[in-house]
Amino acid sequence: MPELPEVETIRRTLLPMVKGRVVTDVSVFYPPITPDGPDVVKDALAGRTITDVRRVGKHLVLVLGDRVLLVHFRMEGRFFIRKTTHESKHDHVAITLDGIDHLVYNDTRKFGRMLVRDNPGYMDVAPLSLLGPEPAFADPKRIWKTLRSKTIAIKTALLDQHVMAGLGNIYVDETLFASRIHPLKSSKTLTRKDVGTIVKEATRVLDEACALGGSSIRTYTDALGVHGRFQNVLNVHTKAGEPCPTCGQTIIKTVVGGRGTYVCERCQKK
Ligand SMILES: [Zn+2]
Numbered sequence: 001m002p003e004l005p006e007v008e009t010i011r012r013t014l015l016p017m018v019k020g021r022v023v024t025d026v027s028v029f030y031p032p033i034t035p036d037g038p039d040v041v042k043d044a045l046a047g048r049t050i051t052d053v054r055r056v057g058k059h060l061v062l063v064l065g066d067r068v069l070l071v072h073f074r075m076e077g078r079f080f081i082r083k084t085t086h087e088s089k090h091d092h093v094a095i096t097l098d099g100i101d102h103l104v105y106n107d108t109r110k111f112g113r114m115l116v117r118d119n120p121g122y123m124d125v126a127p128l129s130l131l132g133p134e135p136a137f138a139d140p141k142r143i144w145k146t147l148r149s150k151t152i153a154i155k156t157a158l159l160d161q162h163v164m165a166g167l168g169n170i171y172v173d174e175t176l177f178a179s180r181i182h183p184l185k186s187s188k189t190l191t192r193k194d195v196g197t198i199v200k201e202a203t204r205v206l207d208e209a210c211a212l213g214g215s216s217i218r219t220y221t222d223a224l225g226v227h228g229r230f231q232n233v234l235n236v237h238t239k240a241g242e243p244c245p246t247c248g249q250t251i252i253k254t255v256v257g258g259r260g261t262y263v264c265e266r267c268q269k270k
Contacts, residue, residue: 077112
């Protein structure tokens, strides 16, 4: 699943490919991807120039003057630049650029969504207004106060994008391992120091992953030709049965809030 580092990698890769190009048409082959309606998306984009590509949390933001297209990739969404609009049955939206080629949204699971919002103002309305701060911009004291009111496991709380934005399954496991905190520990029992450590480690983990182009694991690889390398430096995620790099104890896989979770139970005390 594309998490913050993968979306940031898509942003960096896509920017030079699409910036300054005019959208001449939009074709939607699977309408639920565009909940505002295919016509709304087409009217908003056609005739406008792509002026920037930004990222907020795990959302990609295509800026077209006074409109933006928010793209949330969810499980399997990805972009291709193609010569044809509907090469694969998993191609659901084609944004034609300069009448020449197409920015094609492909999604085998069909969970991704594209929304049109006004620019400026798109940060002040849902869904982006509902996001918590990214770890790099988070005030640990504030996050601690939020967590203190929750009785859920810390892993589940960190996956909640209203608490902090940008952390998904891979990076929460790595953050909690680096913070020496068990994923099942109740959010409300964490000290201010614990939360300070979590925010610091989450920032470091995401920065490192962005620098390595994100992670390419399981089915998700960057369709634009970039392969992330962060999977090569994972400490616990996907490492069940292997020795902990810190203490040598065998890493176990468990389930927290329905998500596969990797933990060293010697380093990460409940
Ligand atoms: Zn360990």
